[in-house]
Amino acid sequence: MSADASSGHPNTSVQRATPMLSLRWRGRTWALAGLGIALAVVVILTAAIGSAHISVGTVYRVLVDQLPFVNMTPDWEANIETIVLDIRLPRIILAALVGASLGMAGATYQGLFRNPLADPYLIGVAQGAALGAVVGFTLPAGVLAIGLGVIPALAFFGALIAALAAYLLARVGRSVPVTTLILAGVALGAFLASITSYLIMASGDMVRGVVSWLLGGFALSDWRQVKVLLPYSLVGMAVICLYARPLNVMQLDDEQAQQLGINVERTKLILLSAATLITAAAVSFSGTIGFVGIIVPHAVRMIWGPDHRFLLPLSALAGAIFLTLADALVRGIGALSGAGSEVPVGVITAFLGAPFFLYLLRQKKKAVF
Amino acid sequence: MKRSLFVRLTVALALVLSIVGVACTAAPKVPGAITDDLGRSVVIDAVPQRIVSLAPSNTELLFYLGLGDKVVGVDSYSDYPEAAKAIPKVGGLYDPDIEKMVSLRPDLVVVTKGHEKQVIPALEQLGIKVVALWARDLDGVLADVKLLGDITGESKRAGQLVDTLRKRIKAVSDKTKGLSDSQRPRVLFVVWYDPIYVTGKQTVGDDIVIKAGGINIASGLDASLPLSLEKVVESDPQVIVASVGDVGSEILPFQWAKTEPRLANVAARKVAPPRIFPAGDIYQRPTPRAVDALEELAKYLHPELF
Numbered sequence: 001m002s003a004d005a006s007s008g009h010p011n012t013s014v015q016r017a018t019p020m021l022s023l024r025w026r027g028r029t030w031a032l033a034g035l036g037i038a039l040a041v042v043v044i045l046t047a048a049i050g051s052a053h054i055s056v057g058t059v060y061r062v063l064v065d066q067l068p069f070v071n072m073t074p075d076w077e078a079n080i081e082t083i084v085l086d087i088r089l090p091r092i093i094l095a096a097l098v099g100a101s102l103g104m105a106g107a108t109y110q111g112l113f114r115n116p117l118a119d120p121y122l123i124g125v126a127q128g129a130a131l132g133a134v135v136g137f138t139l140p141a142g143v144l145a146i147g148l149g150v151i152p153a154l155a156f157f158g159a160l161i162a163a164l165a166a167y168l169l170a171r172v173g174r175s176v177p178v179t180t181l182i183l184a185g186v187a188l189g190a191f192l193a194s195i196t197s198y199l200i201m202a203s204g205d206m207v208r209g210v211v212s213w214l215l216g217g218f219a220l221s222d223w224r225q226v227k228v229l230l231p232y233s234l235v236g237m238a239v240i241c242l243y244a245r246p247l248n249v250m251q252l253d254d255e256q257a258q259q260l261g262i263n264v265e266r267t268k269l270i271l272l273s274a275a276t277l278i279t280a281a282a283v284s285f286s287g288t289i290g291f292v293g294i295i296v297p298h299a300v301r302m303i304w305g306p307d308h309r310f311l312l313p314l315s316a317l318a319g320a321i322f323l324t325l326a327d328a329l330v331r332g333i334g335a336l337s338g339a340g341s342e343v344p345v346g347v348i349t350a351f352l353g354a355p356f357f358l359y360l361l362r363q364k365k366k367a368v369f
Numbered sequence: 370m371k372r373s374l375f376v377r378l379t380v381a382l383a384l385v386l387s388i389v390g391v392a393c394t395a396a397p398k399v400p401g402a403i404t405d406d407l408g409r410s411v412v413i414d415a416v417p418q419r420i421v422s423l424a425p426s427n428t429e430l431l432f433y434l435g436l437g438d439k440v441v442g443v444d445s446y447s448d449y450p451e452a453a454k455a456i457p458k459v460g461g462l463y464d465p466d467i468e469k470m471v472s473l474r475p476d477l478v479v480v481t482k483g484h485e486k487q488v489i490p491a492l493e494q495l496g497i498k499v500v501a502l503w504a505r506d507l508d509g510v511l512a513d514v515k516l517l518g519d520i521t522g523e524s525k526r527a528g529q530l531v532d533t534l535r536k537r538i539k540a541v542s543d544k545t546k547g548l549s550d551s552q553r554p555r556v557l558f559v560v561w562y563d564p565i566y567v568t569g570k571q572t573v574g575d576d577i578v579i580k581a582g583g584i585n586i587a588s589g590l591d592a593s594l595p596l597s598l599e600k601v602v603e604s605d606p607q608v609i610v611a612s613v614g615d616v617g618s619e620i621l622p623f624q625w626a627k628t629e630p631r632l633a634n635v636a637a638r639k640v641a642p643p644r645i646f647p648a649g650d651i652y653q654r655p656t657p658r659a660v661d662a663l664e665e666l667a668k669y670l671h672p673e674l675f
Contacts, residue, residue, distance in 0.1 A: 079634050086600050088599070342597055
């Protein structure tokens, strides 16, 4: 059997777990199921939150009416249905998808780079996306008017091009040392950010739109965006999960992983591509939402351990729950303010995420020492 | 001898005073201390001859008063009237080039809200007189015309212009003020769509919508905060006034209001043709042209009255 074959079928070790480990296995399997159910509950519950005054009962009657074989006589206006089904629901689903993508991409990057500071934006994805989006904002109206999807498309390609450039810049012969990649990513990111900053300065009256994109949010999310993002996210996440075991082995170091039969460079390239792709796709619609990609994988690792076979899917689920709740909070604040004006979700993720993370860090410290 | 000297001195003094008096009435009156729209007290000790404007609305006001030839520099957004485009540019709204401004040797810089943190202190430091204009409704625009007239020694002309504008505003509001709430369409004035910004309280747009005989749905809201799409749909506007600007991508809010699928069931979109009104820059700029906007919108909202 070639070295490649083992990395191609990495998911065969479930039955080989030792009895002593099986207890932990059971716990983590339960965690997977539990978080999955929690996500579903969060999605359903938060559908009731929003700045429009719609009673909880009406929200659920509108939702239940959509189920197959349920036919209610609508006692609500068409606009209520629009709000629940075409404004709130796609927004919640998109937040969950973006959270899942950022959570899993963050876990992948942290594993690949063996660096706790790694996040999905480490190799220039965020800065590339931001530059693409800001360029979009400076385009004349004629170009933008063709479709409202120009800015997401530019952000997406900006992100991919930036990551690819960082990868090529970091390549030494046939290999890409992770430290070099981090440095190339940071330098390239700073370079792109400088151009972005200048364009923002020069964008004049478009500055509100630009800043609000950079801070991230789901205010105008619709089903089209969900449809575009869904295939990228699902395929990317599936590929990453398939490579969970090689990623575990690569925690040793590149050389040992190679000796243990992992095609390190190929695995690295595949995982980087998949993680970058889902990050780029997520970011292009929601803006560069910070902290989800770095905090969620750490929190999951602190609670359920570093095994990537669980860390990756659990990070996706936790990321989805976290961002769905954060966006629900955004909508809740909008409702309470009366005006329906919203705080950017990126502000919420940082404001809540960072203290929670610090709390976990302190807990961990107490437990260890 | 003593007395005759006193008489002669008195006569001389009287003569001098009368000459000064005549000179004073002939020459433009020096305004002295004025209070600008940011509540700053400014002493204008000479009629400004070289003026820099840092907002399109300020430029318009200066030209409106016939002071175009005294304007030596404008911000890069000043696009009206046509003659303003030929005047040297001193940078953007909030990042003006101070050095460039100083090189134009202005004796007055007319700024606006947003300049108070950096631009005003920097200019004052250099000993340049700064006056801020910031009208938040049509009355504020009239007050600005008056204030700028006083500062530039054009009080009389400004007074006449203000009277004409006031009459035009009154002609519209006299017809609309008798309308009951049910006769007034609910209007939402969309300035930007992603995120959604609307004209809320303390904006010229709000005043225009109300005086034109509409109910501004966002009247009580802070215009500097975005509004959620949910709220827009829920408020079910009967007329959407959407910004088209005069340049660049500003046309997008209008296109959005016409095409956003989730607005399809809103009252303004359910009628044919949709009640979506394209609003140019004059609907937002605090300038005398806002009165044109008022007349135009009143006609659109209440064709039966005009």
